[in-house]
Amino acid sequence: MSISPQQTQSPTLDEKQPLDALVQSFASAGGDVAVLLDPNTAKLVVHQNRILRVHSVAGVRIEGAETSTGAEARIIVEPGVRLDRPVHLCFGVLPKEGLQEIVSEFEIGEGAYVRFIAHCSFPAAERVKHVMDAKIRLEPGADMEYTETHYHGPWGGVEVLPVAKIYLARGAIYRSVFKLTDGAAGRVHLDYEAFLDEAAVCELEAKVYGKARDHIYVKESIYLNGRGARGLAKTRIVASDECTSEVVGEIVGAAPEARGHVDCIEILKGKRARASAIPRLVVQDERAKLTHEAAIGSVDKKQVETLMARGLDEEQAVEVVVKGLLR
Amino acid sequence: MPSSESGAMPAGEAPLLRVEHISLVRGNTVILHDVNLEIERGEIRSILGMNGTGKSTLAAVIMGLSGYEPTGGRIYFEGEDITELPVWERARRGITLAWQEPARFEGLTVEEYLRLSQQFGRNGQLGPAECLSRVGLHPQRYLHRAVDDTLSGGERRRVELAAVLAMHPKLAILDEPDSGIDALSVELIVDVIRTLSRLGSAVLLITHHEEVAAVADRASSLCGGTILKTGDPAAIARFFRNHCQECTHVNKPAADAVAYLG
Numbered sequence A: 001m002s003i004s005p006q007q008t009q010s011p012t013l014d015e016k017q018p019l020d021a022l023v024q025s026f027a028s029a030g031g032d033v034a035v036l037l038d039p040n041t042a043k044l045v046v047h048q049n050r051i052l053r054v055h056s057v058a059g060v061r062i063e064g065a066e067t068s069t070g071a072e073a074r075i076i077v078e079p080g081v082r083l084d085r086p087v088h089l090c091f092g093v094l095p096k097e098g099l100q101e102i103v104s105e106f107e108i109g110e111g112a113y114v115r116f117i118a119h120c121s122f123p124a125a126e127r128v129k130h131v132m133d134a135k136i137r138l139e140p141g142a143d144m145e146y147t148e149t150h151y152h153g154p155w156g157g158v159e160v161l162p163v164a165k166i167y168l169a170r171g172a173i174y175r176s177v178f179k180l181t182d183g184a185a186g187r188v189h190l191d192y193e194a195f196l197d198e199a200a201v202c203e204l205e206a207k208v209y210g211k212a213r214d215h216i217y218v219k220e221s222i223y224l225n226g227r228g229a230r231g232l233a234k235t236r237i238v239a240s241d242e243c244t245s246e247v248v249g250e251i252v253g254a255a256p257e258a259r260g261h262v263d264c265i266e267i268l269k270g271k272r273a274r275a276s277a278i279p280r281l282v283v284q285d286e287r288a289k290l291t292h293e294a295a296i297g298s299v300d301k302k303q304v305e306t307l308m309a310r311g312l313d314e315e316q317a318v319e320v321v322v323k324g325l326l327r
Numbered sequence B: 001m002p003s004s005e006s007g008a009m010p011a012g013e014a015p016l017l018r019v020e021h022i023s024l025v026r027g028n029t030v031i032l033h034d035v036n037l038e039i040e041r042g043e044i045r046s047i048l049g050m051n052g053t054g055k056s057t058l059a060a061v062i063m064g065l066s067g068y069e070p071t072g073g074r075i076y077f078e079g080e081d082i083t084e085l086p087v088w089e090r091a092r093r094g095i096t097l098a099w100q101e102p103a104r105f106e107g108l109t110v111e112e113y114l115r116l117s118q119q120f121g122r123n124g125q126l127g128p129a130e131c132l133s134r135v136g137l138h139p140q141r142y143l144h145r146a147v148d149d150t151l152s153g154g155e156r157r158r159v160e161l162a163a164v165l166a167m168h169p170k171l172a173i174l175d176e177p178d179s180g181i182d183a184l185s186v187e188l189i190v191d192v193i194r195t196l197s198r199l200g201s202a203v204l205l206i207t208h209h210e211e212v213a214a215v216a217d218r219a220s221s222l223c224g225g226t227i228l229k230t231g232d233p234a235a236i237a238r239f240f241r242n243h244c245q246e247c248t249h250v251n252k253p254a255a256d257a258v259a260y261l262g
């Protein structure tokens, strides 16, 4: 991907409104606005296909280019850089309708350490499509955390398609959390794939609260290709009302001492919700070891009764369990 | 030793808990049979009995857990018939249960858990940090931990005891609070039970350890799903050790008992 860098200094008038709105929605979802706006914070803020802010800091270069349907971004973290403050990525579509496709490349240099906080906001969505297509490459010993939190309006009109291909070189560590627990999920189709070299570690976690007629599909695949690579595919889904949810957790152990685990909990709330879980474990080297656990059904009776034995009624108890699970 | 449960009750006032002719049958198996039990306010009562004899089942029946609806009998709390009440209504009247194997909660911190436990209780004097200290867990190290499977078995059981302290119930049913607790800390658990009692909670204490049972005012032995005998903890422990038979020769047990006990 070749991108001509575009640096936006101060927003023009027609940028100010969406910027304020995105910042506002970031704040209402619990984000620290002071950190987001701080000039020492590396950031990329995109509304639909307008780049409102792009800001690099020493050791982290962010390049962005607008496209007809969204934006292309390239994020380069130099080797050995250890960033104590997270890089902020803020995406959103504020009107009821719209399309946003973010195509990104992350290159994390050898031994670098960086955290990303991505915030995706669709507060009024009735017909919004949001595509995140990321290619993430971690050089040896690099360590990256990526947290993506969605904030959706109550109408369920969002289609979310996060796709990521993650390449981890020897000893690299990657942890991601995808979180969509506020508002209506809409239609979610998540597809993450990670490829691990020797001694690399990858943890993929998705937490989604589906309501109304939301449809949730989560696929997390981890390929343990190097000796001693370790992977965890974790999913927590609550499906209420008429929501349907499908989870595929896939791990391939193709090297000695590779260790992988699929951990899936789906809770159904309501008679018409549906959920399925498909763990797929493939062992291609007899010295690899893969495990899985899945629990699908109503909220655990013992958890609920424990809280009821403290005086919470059933509804309150279920809410506590569900909130914790999705936290 | 009188095995009658009445008599200790102050005239005119109902006991805190009265379990009357409770039985529980599952399929063809009688799990509890004509259980009668009375507990006074602030009393510590221990229950001794072999594995599988129905102790946890009795705890579940008193708490009102689903699947443990008694086949016969009634349960009264402060004179009110609570046999049909759901768990949470019993809890709001002041009953709680600490499970033998407490549940784990993802994403819930120890502090939040203790505050939840406090919410509908009698708002005792003890805050979360104080409750943790009492069970031997350093507040700074534990308040922000999750009540999930990263806690060890013993730690989780201690957090459960701390939650009971935080709730400050009128009746705490503790199902083997000492199991999985290291030998050095058993005395601490006994102290917590004493504290509960001092603060005005009655305790129904299920335990396999005589030295823990000794903290009780009275003890009952449960055998084959029924209460055989109630009395002084030392006497009940002796009775239990002697296979629930009246026998005073505890220092010269019968040969078959020696063989049985190995």
Ligand SMILES: Nc1ncnc2c1ncn2[C@@H]1O[C@H](COP(=O)(O)OP(=O)(O)OP(=O)(O)O)[C@@H](O)[C@H]1O
Pocket (backbone or CB within 6 Å): B026, B029, B031, B049, B050, B051, B052, B053, B054, B055, B056, B057, B058, B100
């Ligand atoms: N669902 C069930 N169906 C049939 N029998 C059951 C069921 N649940 C428990 N039991 C039986 O009821 C009996 C009492 O069990 P309970 O758990 O109350 O024993 P306990 O006295 O607490 O034992 P322990 O000291 O081992 O904790 C046991 O024999 C057990 O096997």
Ligand SMILES: [Mg+2]
Pocket (backbone or CB within 6 Å): B055, B056, B057, B100, B175
């Ligand atoms: Mg038991």
